[in-house]
Amino acid sequence: MKQMLRPLTVLFMLLTALTGVVYPLIVTGIGRIAFPDQASGSLVVRDHKVVGSALISQSFQDPKYFWGRLSATTPMPNNATASGGSNFGPTNPALLDAVRTRIAALKVADPGNTLPIPVDLVTASASGLDPDITPAAALYQVARVARVRRLDPAKLRERVLAQVREPQWGIFGESRVNVLLLNLSLEGVQ
Amino acid sequence: MTAQALLTIGFFVVVLIAAAYPLAIFVARIADVSPIRGVAGTVERFLYRLSGVDPAQDMSWPRYAVALLLFNALGALVVFAVQRLQFWLPLNPQAFVNVSPDSSFDTAVSFVTNTNWQGYSGESTMSYFTQMVALAVQNFLSAATGIAVAFALMRGFARRGAPGIGNFWVDVTRSTIYILLPLSLMLAVIFMSQGVIQNFDAYKDARTVESLTYPDPKLDAAGAPLKDAQGNPITEPATTQTQVLAMGPVASQEAIKMIGTNGGGFFNANSAHPFENPTPLSNFVQMIAMFLIPASLCLVFGRMVGDSRQGWAVLGAMTLIFVVMAVVANWAEQQGNPAIAALGVDQTHSATQAGGNMEGKETRFGIVSSALFATITTAASCGATNATHDSFTPLGGLVPMWLIELGEVVFGGVGSGLYGMLIFAIMAVFIAGLMIGRTPEYIGKKIESFQMKMTAIVILVTPFLVLVGSAIAVTSEQGRLGIANPGPHGFSEILYALSSAANNNGSAFAGLSANTPFYNSLLAVVMWFGRFAFIVPVLAIAGSLARKKRIEPTAGTLPTHGPLFVALLVGTVVLVGALTYVPALALGPVIEHLQLHAIH
Secondary structure, three states: OHHHHHHHHHHHHHHHHHHHHHHHHHHHHHHHHHOHHHHOOOEEEEOOEEEEEOOOOOOOOOOOOOOOOEOOOOOOOOOOOOOOOOOOOOOOHHHHHHHHHHHHHHHHHOOOOOOOEEHHHOOEOOOOOOOEEOHHHHHHHHHHHHHHHOOOHHHHHHHHHHOOEOOEOOOEOOOEEEHHHHHHHOOOOO | OOHHHHHHHHHHHHHHHHHHHHHHHHHHHHHOOOOOOOHHHHHHHHHHHHHOOOOOOOOOHHHHHHHHHHHHHHHHHHHHHHHHHHHHOOOOOOOOOOOOHHHHHHHHHHHHOOOOOOOOOHHHHOOHHHHHHHHHHHHHHHHHHHHHHHHHHHHHHHOOOOOOOOOHHHHHHHHHHHHHHHHHHHHHHHHHHHOOOEOOOOOEEEEEEEEEEEEEEOEOOOOOEOEOOOOOEOEEEEEEEEEEEOOOEHHHHHHHHHHOOOOOOOOOOHHHOOOOOOOHHHHHHHHHHHHHHHHHHHHHHHHHOOOHHHHHHHHHHHHHHHHHHHHHHHHHHHHOOHHHHOOOEEOOOEOOEOOOOOOOOOOOOOOHHHHHHHHHHHHOOOOOOOOOHHHOOHHHHHHHHHHHHOOOOOOOOOOHHHHHHHHHHHHHHHHHHHHHOOOOEEOOEEOOHHHHHHHHHHHHHHHHHHHHHHHHHHHOHHHHHOOOOOOHHHHHHHHHHHHHHHOOOOOOOOOOOOOOHHHHHHHHHHHHHHHHHHHHHHHHHHHHHHHOOOOOOOOOOOOOOOHHHHHHHHHHHHHHHHHHHHHHHHHHHHHHHHHHHHHO
8 A cells, every 4th residue: 555655646746747738838839820810719800800600600680690509597698607408308397388489489570481391490409609509590591581671582591602611511410500600601792 | 220320320430540540559569668758748748747747657557546436536525615605706707506416426426437317507607617617627537537447458458477467656747748638728719619618708788680589497495496286397488589698618628528539428318408518519529529539549459458359349349339329220210200200290201301310410410420429429439419319209208218238339439448348358368268268369369368367357246336326216216206207108218327427438318307316316326336336447457467477379269359359349249238237228228119010
């Protein structure tokens, strides 16, 4: 037992220094040199001001913007210092209340829309910070945004489709549209 | 079930095997006790010289176990201390206060036992120093401990008439510097290329496109939310156009979190958080990372006992169970939620959307990459999540829960998956021996009374912790207080928590409010014994096997490398898991499934 004391304490300290200090510093160094934008948060800058991160969702409530996923973070949605999902189970009445509320908001903003409502538009993401919606969810909103902004729906539809990112390398994940980048691309377009 | 799902699962298995095979050749060299000469061994020799380790010293199993327990106890102490002192330590730009004693205790045990259950939210609790120097270090060392025990058990089978099972200090050092560190470095670079952050900046303010009005809960002087007569929180409208972005050294931690099957997220949302797992590609790499070392250790086992077919048989059994479970989870989640369908929402799979049950899932991952991730993270004892398991359909949520309850032997944790599965292999040859009336043997070692007693302890200890722990939680006021979802789902939350803790997984039905003194203490005790009351008997088996002679196979020996043995092994794992947990599962996910489909 006694002769274990030195290996125990010294080896523990050395391995702590190696894995807890040296290793993260090396990774940080590589990040600074090779991936400075990604390592600092993929920030989106407009007029020298940080307006958000391309990876983190923001709240959009105005009908002239495309809306994102529901966010269950507190106290406000899309809180990037308190990530998390709703954790509502599939039979929880609170889940259905949240879905109903979103459906109602979509209907109020666009009463004439008869398209089926895509599921990702009425459900909360796991992180509460999901930056994307499905192409279906973006296309569902084209009529509303075009009307409010007085744009040609066909042209807006093309703009949206141009922003669709296909599954990565054709096999990984799902097609998606980044809501913040899509909305920023509409700035200045009425 | 979509064609894309089957294609992804198939592709995953192919890439996994292709990566695990070469790694196994390398790891087998690390497991060999002979010194690594030349430049390659410089760091290793330097560490031994400073810490006074004699790498040639061979340890008996009790000595090995004592070294392991001391090393892990010291680790727990340090993690606890750093959390309790973090306010006065460096790299705390958000000035987070010291973590509460019960939460610190729970988290310390959680990270040392490779569970990485998290009662706290990282981005609002832990300083960068705590994340790096306390938590991430244990990500490495707990994984290295697992690999060390796996090496020791392999030596037990490989050696003949030997007094020892290796040197714990050497096994931990080598696993860390030759396996975990290089793989983590590679992964961290891949993750950063995809957008995982790595910096020490204070949280950043962004001026958002639209200003946001939200109901801000009013707090009393102590910071607790004020409630009105009906018990609803009192709020007042607040407006903001600033979004605060949490930062941190995430990529370095993310890499070891996945490759070490730790699973403790830097952020509360874990691998669902875009800064932890930004793209479908990073997601795929994370999934491979979780299974990589567990899969390759199976092949290392084959090499070390001098018959690679033995390793492939174990790997085959694991793969078989995994693929079936992945298909079930995908099918269940793609079905969607009939209650939401009843509101007229479109959940069908089409060219423009994944469809299915999207509550608690990220758009970039959809159903396939979420359900597959959930299967992998619970088959492996990782516990990272890229979707909220609490919001899965009843059967989709049953898959991860039951995979955990099988004892984390379907790939399992780094090292722990293999030694757990080998214990089941001993159980399987014992059952076969009873059927044919012969003394059972595995890899040329007779399995006798002492090994079977230890095997019985190993197989019974986790179900005991899960079922007794769940019983304590559901029968106590404080236990029930944590439940978030009504009905049978609430029971599932508790059962999942105890299963996750006892089997050192760490994922959760996260609605459960577990950051309370009750759950922090209960789960910490369960995690500790789930880990070490398992490891010590395994080391005892290793030591007793190493002393035995190796007997040559005869015509009467049950071959343990063919399909018959794979079927026997799968049967043993599934049967033990089913017999132990079906009654409990019937009260949770099964009832909920019937309710959901009876109403709609």
